[in-house]
Amino acid sequence: MDNLNLRSLLSFQAIMQTGSVTAAAKQLGLTQPGVSRLLASLEELVGFQLFYREHSRLIPTAEAKNLAPEIDLLLSNANRFLALAKNIHRTETGSLTMVAPASFNSGPLADAVASFIEKYPKVSISIDSHSPQLARDLVAQRSIDCGFIQLPENHPGLIxxxxxxxxxxxxxxxxxxxxHHKTLHLHDLTQHPLIMLGQGRPSRHKIEHVFKEAHFQPxxxxxxxxxxxxCAYVKRGLGIxxxxxxxxxxxxxDQFKLIPLAPLINHEYGFIYSAYAPMPRLVQAFYRHCIAFFEHASE
Structure with a gap:
């Protein structure tokens, strides 16, 4: 850890995000020479070049791309540490960090979080969206308190x-x-162009399986x-x-409607938290709230 400091890592992350020292300096509230020195010190520490210049932009090297996820995790852990330190003596107040898929975040989770904040107005909440694998790792390593993910889930560090x-x-x-149909069956869809999601994901495999079992080709x-x-493509009449x-x-x-599909194919979402420590008090409260909220919403 000799000479490794958070400001060097923050500078690296900002350059990865913006593509230039100038923009990174503006984002961090530092001077351009200051960011350049921090990057140079990080390159000296790791022993290889992290960026090369192409026209007016800094392009990350292959080594930088490999380091980027680990640096993101390090900085996330640092932020988590600071948040815990600030809230360690609080009882009725606290902070809660969570991760969820973007569509889940803006849809069902938004209402659940709004009602939770109404119940616990002094709690601060941070919600983010990441790739499923990064979301799993962040929660397992306790960089993030909890999350929502599509099941099945078999990460060894998660419950x-x-x-x-x-x-x-x-x-x-x-x-x-x-x-005008009240229900659509697979044979209804075979002669119409379809819009499909999630190639390679479990939900897509389920859809492909039921079509194959019924001997229909979508x-x-x-x-x-x-x-x-x-949904945007459906509104433009490009398919179902x-x-x-x-x-x-x-x-x-008013541009499209949702019609049940037969046979029934279910998505199931899970609430995840780290297997390496007991569920914190505030996470427990939020988990219980979500169970009650989603049970009521489905009635």
Whole structure:
């Protein structure tokens, strides 16, 4: 740890994010020469170049790209330490950090968090979205208090508890020939272009499996990894999207409707926390609140 300091790591992270020393200095509230010195000291410490210049931008080397996730974790842990230090003597107040997929965050989680803050107005909450693997690692290492993730989950450093189920539905343009159906079956969809999400993910495997079992071949027009984007394409009449109901409801308007899909395909979300320590008091309160909130919302 000789000569390693947080400001050098922060400078590295800011340059990765902005692509220039000038922008990084502005982001950090430092001078440009100051950021350059911090980067030089980090390069001297690790023993190799971290960036090279291409026109007016700094491009990370392969070594820098390999270091970036570890540096993000180090800085996240440092922030977590500072937050714990500030709140260690508090009882009725405190801070709660969590991670969730972006669509889950802006949809069902937003209402759950709003009602929790109404109940605990002195609690501060930080919510972020990361890739599923990074989210798992951050929670397992206690850099983040808790999170929500699609099940099944088998990370050895996590405990996961089922928290919410949601069926797959069809998002259908309002003028589409199938929009009057109360339920859509696989054979209804085979002659129409589809918008599909999550290639390579468990939910996508489930959809592909039911089509294969029924001996139907879907016609896929568009691939995306965002429920919001899928809904935007549906609104433009580009196809029918097979999507998660609880995430899609936030985007519904008079341009498309959600129709149940048969056979039933369920998404299941879990509440995750680190297996390496007991669940903190505030996390317990939030977990109990979410169980009650989602049970009531599904009634």
């Amino acid at each position: 996961s508890q089922p928290i919410l189920q949601s069926p797959m539905v069809c998002a259908v343009p309002i003028e589409h020939v199938l929009s 016609t896929i027009r568009l691939e995306t990894h965002s429920v919001a984007t899928a 999207a097979i999507i998660n109901k609880v995430l899609a409801q936030q985007y519904v308007n």
